[in-house]
Amino acid sequence: MSDQQNTILGLKLPTDPRWVNLAEMSLQDILTDHAYCEQKAASNCISLIQRYPQHQRLVDELAPIVTEEWGHFRMVLSELNKRKLSLGKQRKDLYVNELMTNMQKGGHPDDRLLDQLLIFALIEARSCERFRLMSEELEDEYLRNFYRKFMISEAGHYRLFLDLAKTYLPHEKVKKRWKEWLLIEKEILENMEIRGDRMH
Ligand SMILES: [Fe+2]
Ligand SMILES: [Fe+2]
Numbered sequence: 001m002s003d004q005q006n007t008i009l010g011l012k013l014p015t016d017p018r019w020v021n022l023a024e025m026s027l028q029d030i031l032t033d034h035a036y037c038e039q040k041a042a043s044n045c046i047s048l049i050q051r052y053p054q055h056q057r058l059v060d061e062l063a064p065i066v067t068e069e070w071g072h073f074r075m076v077l078s079e080l081n082k083r084k085l086s087l088g089k090q091r092k093d094l095y096v097n098e099l100m101t102n103m104q105k106g107g108h109p110d111d112r113l114l115d116q117l118l119i120f121a122l123i124e125a126r127s128c129e130r131f132r133l134m135s136e137e138l139e140d141e142y143l144r145n146f147y148r149k150f151m152i153s154e155a156g157h158y159r160l161f162l163d164l165a166k167t168y169l170p171h172e173k174v175k176k177r178w179k180e181w182l183l184i185e186k187e188i189l190e191n192m193e194i195r196g197d198r199m200h
Contacts, residue, residue: 008132009125009158010178012186019130020137022196028080029197032088035076037127037199040093041157042069044120052113057167061160072150079146095200096123098188102181114169118181121161126185126200128154 023030045062052058080087099122103115131151138144165174189200 008129009155010182011125011129012182013189015126015130015133015189016194017133017137019194019196020133022194023134024138024196026196028083028085028088030199031076031080031083031085033091033198035073035080035087036090036093038069038073038076040096041120041123042066042073045069048116048120051116055168058164061164065157065160068153072153075146075149091198093200094192095126095188095198098192099123099185102184110169114165114174114177115181117161117165117168118174118178121158121165121178122181122185123200124154124158124161126189128158130199 042065045066049059049062049066077087096119099119103119104111128151131147131154134147135144135151138147162174162178165178192200
């Protein structure tokens with residue numbers, strides 16, 4: 001793949017297509033990991049609301065997303081239950097941890113807000129990209145439709161986080177830092193092994 005090639009939502013590195021086949025073979029693990037991703041998405045939105053109560057748009061727009069992400073968690077949980085599978089333990093989230101280590105330390109609080117919003121936008125974008133792969137490539141038609149719903153929803157969240165960034169910071173600054181993040185994310189994924197038991 002050339003460095004110039006863009007994938008959906010501006011992401012710099014398309015997911016290796018082998019990932020879907022691996023995920024398909026470890027459905028319980030991927031459902032478990034996905035369930036925790038949704039749970040974390042809900043709790044991240046709560047944290048942002050707690051950290052930035054002065055930003056009314058952020059509070060108002062993220063409040064319903066908490067409910068939506070929690071609804072996603074419940075959707076995944078019921079898929080596990082339907083298959084008589086248990087939730088299982090939460091794994092270390094290497095991808096998200098790596099993203100977090102690239103956050104700006106110190107500096108102006110607005111720059112930290114920017115990084116937080118852009119990291120969440122990235123996670124949504126990458127999740128959306130992977131849900132799309134699943135919605136297109138999985139053998140099981142039911143599961144293809146199941147993941148399609150997440151793909152659509154996470155694409156909306158990706159846009160919301162970017163919009164929120166532009167609400168509180170100058171557009172040029174958001175654009176510049178977003179470009180940097182896209183490259184950081186590409187590098188992180190390049191250095192991670194492809195595993196079918198993880199969403200990222
Ligand atoms: Fe979600
Ligand atoms: Fe989301």
